[in-house]
Amino acid sequence: MFSEEDLLPLSSLQHLLFCNRRAALVLLEGIWDENRFTAVGRLVHDRVHTAETESRNDIRISRGLFLRSLRLGLTGKTDVVEFHRIQESCDLELQGQGLKTGVILPATQGLWRPFPVEYKSGYLRHEEGYEIQLCAQAMCLEEMLEVQIAEGALFYSKTGRRMEIAFNDDLRKRTEESARRLHEIVRSGVTPTAQYEKKCDKCSLISMCMPKTTGTKKSVRSYWEKALE
Numbered sequence: 001m002f003s004e005e006d007l008l009p010l011s012s013l014q015h016l017l018f019c020n021r022r023a024a025l026v027l028l029e030g031i032w033d034e035n036r037f038t039a040v041g042r043l044v045h046d047r048v049h050t051a052e053t054e055s056r057n058d059i060r061i062s063r064g065l066f067l068r069s070l071r072l073g074l075t076g077k078t079d080v081v082e083f084h085r086i087q088e089s090c091d092l093e094l095q096g097q098g099l100k101t102g103v104i105l106p107a108t109q110g111l112w113r114p115f116p117v118e119y120k121s122g123y124l125r126h127e128e129g130y131e132i133q134l135c136a137q138a139m140c141l142e143e144m145l146e147v148q149i150a151e152g153a154l155f156y157s158k159t160g161r162r163m164e165i166a167f168n169d170d171l172r173k174r175t176e177e178s179a180r181r182l183h184e185i186v187r188s189g190v191t192p193t194a195q196y197e198k199k200c201d202k203c204s205l206i207s208m209c210m211p212k213t214t215g216t217k218k219s220v221r222s223y224w225e226k227a228l229e
Helices: 010-018 020-027 037-048 128-145 171-189 199-203 218-227
Strands: 055-057 059-063 068-069 074-077 078-083 113-120 150-157 161-166
Touching: 010 020, 010 128, 010 171, 020 171, 068 128, 078 199, 113 128, 128 150, 128 161, 128 171
Parallel strands: 113 150
Antiparallel strands: 055 059, 059 078, 068 074, 078 113, 150 161
């Protein structure tokens, strides 16, 4: 278990899954910059967070809920959590585990099943970082509400469609491993060396990371000798 002081931003999981060095630059060195990709994504999140709570028949929609998990050592905020009314009494408890699949909401009757939804810019697609980030949100909710959450969804703004994600054992293990790696980077205090890949061209930190320069095996002396020739 982690203490409150040790909690890391849940959003850093997405940096980590994109690049270990990127996560370290943000967490250890406090470096951040935007490009058109991150700016569009931020605007999508801002629009979601400023919308009001809604009720649609058997669904209650809450936005911007604060999260934390002392087990994963993460904290953050949701885009949307839908609470779906549970109709069948046989669905109220997981067999043999004693964990409820529904929670009580203020001024309502019955139990409601949490269903996290993360909003992303772009087109419908599978992306590991997004799916692990969503799973981490679900695991935070499970710990806070003492429920079991089987699935959630990623909503893509360009297509206006959502992709449902099942929180199976494999995804949960990868989420736990990612949280562990994130804490290892912070504990080490060491920013990994750069390794240029094609995806670097889309990174908003490329001008500060300089993977084509800092990622080479050449020494500083040889760099300056060549530059002064």
